[in-house]
Amino acid sequence: EKGGYDHFMLKEIYEQPRAILDTYRGRLRASQGIIKMAGVDQNIEKFLNANRIIIVACGTSWHAGLVAEYIFEDLARIPVEVEYASEFRYRNPVITDKDIVIAISQSGETADTLAAIKLAKEKGAFVFGVCNVVGSSIARETNAGAYTHAGPEIGVASTKAFTTQITVLTLLALKLAKEKGVFSESRFHEYLAELENIPAKVERALQTNVLVETIAEVYKDSTNCLYLGRGYNFPVALEGALKLKEISYIHAEGYPAAEMKHGPIALIDEHMPVVVIATNRGHYDKVVSNIQEIKSRKGKIIAVVTEGDETVRDLADHVIEVPDTFESLMPLLTTIPLQLLSYHIAVMRGCNVDQPRNLAKSVTVE
Numbered sequence: 001e002k003g004g005y006d007h008f009m010l011k012e013i014y015e016q017p018r019a020i021l022d023t024y025r026g027r028l029r030a031s032q033g034i035i036k037m038a039g040v041d042q043n044i045e046k047f048l049n050a051n052r053i054i055i056v057a058c059g060t061s062w063h064a065g066l067v068a069e070y071i072f073e074d075l076a077r078i079p080v081e082v083e084y085a086s087e088f089r090y091r092n093p094v095i096t097d098k099d100i101v102i103a104i105s106q107s108g109e110t111a112d113t114l115a116a117i118k119l120a121k122e123k124g125a126f127v128f129g130v131c132n133v134v135g136s137s138i139a140r141e142t143n144a145g146a147y148t149h150a151g152p153e154i155g156v157a158s159t160k161a162f163t164t165q166i167t168v169l170t171l172l173a174l175k176l177a178k179e180k181g182v183f184s185e186s187r188f189h190e191y192l193a194e195l196e197n198i199p200a201k202v203e204r205a206l207q208t209n210v211l212v213e214t215i216a217e218v219y220k221d222s223t224n225c226l227y228l229g230r231g232y233n234f235p236v237a238l239e240g241a242l243k244l245k246e247i248s249y250i251h252a253e254g255y256p257a258a259e260m261k262h263g264p265i266a267l268i269d270e271h272m273p274v275v276v277i278a279t280n281r282g283h284y285d286k287v288v289s290n291i292q293e294i295k296s297r298k299g300k301i302i303a304v305v306t307e308g309d310e311t312v313r314d315l316a317d318h319v320i321e322v323p324d325t326f327e328s329l330m331p332l333l334t335t336i337p338l339q340l341l342s343y344h345i346a347v348m349r350g351c352n353v354d355q356p357r358n359l360a361k362s363v364t365v366e
């Protein structure tokens with residue numbers, strides 16, 4: 001049932017090219033120049049008239065929501081707020097019938113997310129679900145939705161759910177950008193074409209596995225690790241850190257790279273590995289200066305860069321290359337080596353990768 005892999009997590013990491021394809025296939029009609037999403041098409045006026053989108057989720061799904069915030073604002077010019085479902089439900093939020101609430105949940109059973117949806121519905125918001133498990137509670141409670149079609153995710157650490165959530169939300173943002181007239185036909189087509197390239201590029205990102213395993217060997221006994229990124233790669237840093245802590249029990253923190261000098265830089269010395277996502281689009285030069293700051297304090301730098309990068313190669317202790325793509329699609333690639341890194345470190349430490357201590361696959365109590 002693990003398809004020849006040692007763990008479900010590794011199997012699910014490797015399923016991502018296929019899972020992403022399954023998520024957009026049938027929706028993306030490149031030849032007709034449209035994206036079909038029944039749950040959106042049936043409610044298109046609501047989406048086009050919305051004042052803002054509020055995203056509610058927990059854990060990795062919340063990280064996908066953060067990526068979506070960048071996508072919706074950047075591509076579709078719709079204001080977005082991203083909330084932990086657990087905070088949203090208890091803080092008397094201002095919600096109106098001009099708001100769209102998007103709930104993201106792999107399992108569709110997360111108690112806090114379900115409660116947040118119920119609250120939003122009571123206050124008159126239109127609630128849209130992005131779930132993986134078909135017929136789950138959240139899928140049933142929402143007014144409309146779109147499934148991720150990732151297939152069953154068994155490993156407690158979420159992997160393919162994350163990348164397929166981002167894929168669905170990208171489709172939604174592109175569709176709205178087109179409908180709102182924010183996107184020209186040609187820009188829309190460029191995006192559709194690039195989306196179709198993503199599974200093959202994820203496949204290439206997976207080929208970093210052997211290199212990543214050697215890096216894991218070097219840092220497996222670390223007690224702390226920092227993850228830094230900017231822009232679209234900031235939520236990827238958070239997700240990389242969450243993966244490492246939940247399955248290897250190494251303390252890890254994700255930060256926007258620029259926040260480093262507001263505190264975490266004090267932690268850096270020769271024992272601190274710092275994973276920096278430094279792809280070539282969006283704030284590249286700024287991330288390079290952050291890398292220099294880490295280096296001058298003797299931190300160990302593991303950099304995720306775009307293929308062919310030379311600047312970071314000269315500075316970093318380890319360089320992991322992923323293919324180039326549009327800035328907004330980069331999280332789909334940069335997240336892959338970070339999943340592999342946490343996986344290998346956890347295996348080397350003898351941890352129970354698929355069922356980490358104290359954790360459940362779906363958190364059905366608050």
Ligand code: M6R
Binds near residue numbers: 363
């Ligand atoms: O099923 P959900 O997406 O609602 O689950 C949310 C979180 O519990 C989940 O993402 C959790 O953080 C994972 N273990 C992360 O790998």
